[in-house]
Amino acid sequence: MTAVTKVPIPLDQRLSAFVRGPLVGLVWLATAALCVALLRDRPVALEHRAWVPPVEYEVSTPSSGVLGVVLVRAFQEVRKGELVAQLDPRPLEARLATANAEVLSLRAQIADARELADAEQQQAESLAAQEATSDADSLRMRMEGDLLRSSFDESDLRLGVLELEVQLASDEVGADLLQAQHLRASRLAEDGTGWEAEAADLALELRQAEERNRGTAARLSGQREELLQAVERTAEIRRGFPAATGAMDLPRIPAATRALEAAIRVQELVIAELELERDALNLQAPIDGQVSALYVGEGQSLMAGRAVMLVTASAAREAVVFVDPEVASGESLVGRSVELRAGERRSLETKIASLSPKTELLPERLWPHPASPAYGLALRVPMGESGMFMPGEILRARILPSEN
Amino acid sequence: MNDFESLFRQLDATGMAPPPTLQGLVMSLLLALTLGQLTAWVYTKTHAGLSYSRSFCQSLVYLMVIATLVMFVIGNNVVAAFGLMGALAIIRFRNVLKDTRDTAFVFLTLVLGMAIGSQRIAVALVGGAFLLLLAVWLHVTRFGVRSHFDGHLSYRMSGLQSGAGVGDLLKRVFTRYCQDLHVVTVHDTGDEVEYVQQVRLRDRKRGNELVQDMRGLEGIGDVTLVLRDENIEI
Numbered sequence: 001m002t003a004v005t006k007v008p009i010p011l012d013q014r015l016s017a018f019v020r021g022p023l024v025g026l027v028w029l030a031t032a033a034l035c036v037a038l039l040r041d042r043p044v045a046l047e048h049r050a051w052v053p054p055v056e057y058e059v060s061t062p063s064s065g066v067l068g069v070v071l072v073r074a075f076q077e078v079r080k081g082e083l084v085a086q087l088d089p090r091p092l093e094a095r096l097a098t099a100n101a102e103v104l105s106l107r108a109q110i111a112d113a114r115e116l117a118d119a120e121q122q123q124a125e126s127l128a129a130q131e132a133t134s135d136a137d138s139l140r141m142r143m144e145g146d147l148l149r150s151s152f153d154e155s156d157l158r159l160g161v162l163e164l165e166v167q168l169a170s171d172e173v174g175a176d177l178l179q180a181q182h183l184r185a186s187r188l189a190e191d192g193t194g195w196e197a198e199a200a201d202l203a204l205e206l207r208q209a210e211e212r213n214r215g216t217a218a219r220l221s222g223q224r225e226e227l228l229q230a231v232e233r234t235a236e237i238r239r240g241f242p243a244a245t246g247a248m249d250l251p252r253i254p255a256a257t258r259a260l261e262a263a264i265r266v267q268e269l270v271i272a273e274l275e276l277e278r279d280a281l282n283l284q285a286p287i288d289g290q291v292s293a294l295y296v297g298e299g300q301s302l303m304a305g306r307a308v309m310l311v312t313a314s315a316a317r318e319a320v321v322f323v324d325p326e327v328a329s330g331e332s333l334v335g336r337s338v339e340l341r342a343g344e345r346r347s348l349e350t351k352i353a354s355l356s357p358k359t360e361l362l363p364e365r366l367w368p369h370p371a372s373p374a375y376g377l378a379l380r381v382p383m384g385e386s387g388m389f390m391p392g393e394i395l396r397a398r399i400l401p402s403e404n
Numbered sequence: 405m406n407d408f409e410s411l412f413r414q415l416d417a418t419g420m421a422p423p424p425t426l427q428g429l430v431m432s433l434l435l436a437l438t439l440g441q442l443t444a445w446v447y448t449k450t451h452a453g454l455s456y457s458r459s460f461c462q463s464l465v466y467l468m469v470i471a472t473l474v475m476f477v478i479g480n481n482v483v484a485a486f487g488l489m490g491a492l493a494i495i496r497f498r499n500v501l502k503d504t505r506d507t508a509f510v511f512l513t514l515v516l517g518m519a520i521g522s523q524r525i526a527v528a529l530v531g532g533a534f535l536l537l538l539a540v541w542l543h544v545t546r547f548g549v550r551s552h553f554d555g556h557l558s559y560r561m562s563g564l565q566s567g568a569g570v571g572d573l574l575k576r577v578f579t580r581y582c583q584d585l586h587v588v589t590v591h592d593t594g595d596e597v598e599y600v601q602q603v604r605l606r607d608r609k610r611g612n613e614l615v616q617d618m619r620g621l622e623g624i625g626d627v628t629l630v631l632r633d634e635n636i637e638i
Contacts, residue, residue, distance in 0.1 A: 004576045004579045004580050005580065006579065006580055006606060007580055007581050007605075007606040007607050007610055007613075008606070008607070009583070009606045009607060010607055010609070013606075013607060013608065019544060019545055020545050020546045020549070020552075021552075023545065024441075024545045024547065027541075028438065028441050028442075031434050031437055031438050032438045034434055035431065035434050035435045035438055038427065038430075038431040038434070039431065039435075344425075368480065369480070369482070
């Protein structure tokens with residue numbers, strides 16, 4: 001039988017058959033291969049939630065009072081130690097005035113007591129001269145008089161020191177207030193609000209006050225030096241009294257004088273306490289950062305410990321990564337490298353420093369759903385001084401395979 | 405086993421939804437297409453019944469890709485998810501969609517609308533273009549069609565030709581004009597045998613030549629060739 005001549009299959013029919021048949025399979029294979037390639041290039045690894053916890057400090061008042069002046073505004077940058085607010089110093093100034101009055105009263109009483117003691121001493125000495133007492137008795141009487149006068153000198157100098165301390169404390173309170181006012185005026189002047197003249201006046205007053213305070217401090221220092229010398233003299237007389245006079249006991253100080261000396265000691269403690277209160281009037285920024293919240297305003301009455309403002313540190317040095325406890329159970333994560341990522345362009349590779357000992361509740365913003373609390377183990381990850389991420393920023397963390 | 409587990413964990417969810425990058429979107433859509441076509445092929449090959457529908461088969465591919473797009477649009481937003489569910493429910497009650505492919509296109513429209521409304525413009529553009537190209541591709545390739553025959557050929561054989569199968573002459577004619585033949589029915593009335601065959605022609609335009617040649621053969625009569633519409637599944 002002869003071979004059959006087959007009808008040729010037209011090209012369009014061949015093409016149509018190819019499109020409807022093998023081409024679909026080829027395209028599917030190509031797509032599958034592309035998927036495999038993309039999956040392999042996919043940045044795989046378990047990703048974990050992480051964030052940069054903001055370092056925040058509350059500036060609170062150590063004592064009760066009225067908030068006198070607030071020197072900063074919300075979101076203003078502050079430096080560590082910078083004066084940010086001040087309590088009203090007037091109550092303290094009143095108490096310092098009272099203390100000063102007490103000191104003056106004591107000084108008057110000491111003067112009266114001294115005058116009385118001098119008169120009694122003179123009377124005793126003249127009586128002794130008339131009765132021709134022995135040399136030993138005369139020496140003893142003289143030394144008793146020296147001891148008494150030295151005690152009175154010491155008390156006088158103590159009162160002088162107290163007076164100067166009260167004056168200095170009072171002047172420094174005034175200087176602090178001037179400084180706070182000058183600082184605020186300067187900041188307002190920088191904003192171009194027309195406070196330049198006021199700022200200049202306050203600057204002049206502040207310089208004058210500081211000059212006065214330096215003078216007072218110098219006098220106080222001299223007075224303290226004299227007091228030390230007086231104390232030494234008294235002690236020297238006390239030490240030499242038994243040997244010079246042969247007496248076993250030291251002469252007794254008159255009761256009134258002892259009471260005055262006790263009152264001076266009490267006043268010293270009162271003034272020391274007032275000086276501590278003066279330090280507590282000034283509220284300073286605890287860290288370099290920004291004022292993120294102001295809770296109270298000027299003139300508001302505050303109890304001790306009340307928060308005045310919140311300062312957030314400018315730089316974040318640590319991130320916290322939360323992992324599933326199962327991830328941490330199989331192997332040690334401390335020392336492992338971790339990649340922190342925010343967005344598509346910012347990333348940082350660092351090492352895990354420590355692992356929390358217990359499961360913690362994640363911050364609410366990291367929960368996958370607002371109504372479903374999430375828990376995890378916290379890993380502390382130091383970031384150094386990179387400053388790549390902002391405090392409060394949410395990150396994605398990928399724990400890199402160990403090098404072993 | 406540890407390697408498999410490690411691979412599985414690597415391919416599994418990362419613990420939190422990654423941002424919808426272009427690479428991630430394209431990879432996801434391609435993967436959905438690959439798995440969707442595979443699903444549809446398995447469905448086509450394993451379907452045993454009378455209700456096979458090419459439209460349904462294509463819908464399997466559409467829905468898998470659209471579901472992928474939905475996850476990129478909704479993400480973790482519960483409100484958007486409930487909104488989509490509500491919109492679908494409203495459409496279902498208001499308009500009974502008998503064709504699954506119609507449902508898939510309605511779904512696609514909703515998803516693209518939600519993507520644009522939620523300002524995921526890139527997702528809407530890329531996903532929409534991908535799906536529309538996919539629809540064209542599935543249409544052009546007649547994806548889901550099970551039969552590859554061009555039509556039905558019926559004829560009667562009488563005399564010495566009947567009872568002995570197809571004669572040599574008939575065979576030569578078939579070899580000349582047809583790529584493939586499949587006997588569907590054989591009706592033997594004693595004097596004649598009626599054959600109905602599915603036929604795939606070498607050249608669809610020369611079907612009448614096949615009929616003429618068959619009619620020229622002795623003992624062959626009532627030759628009828630019915631070529632089906634390519635868009636209709638028989």
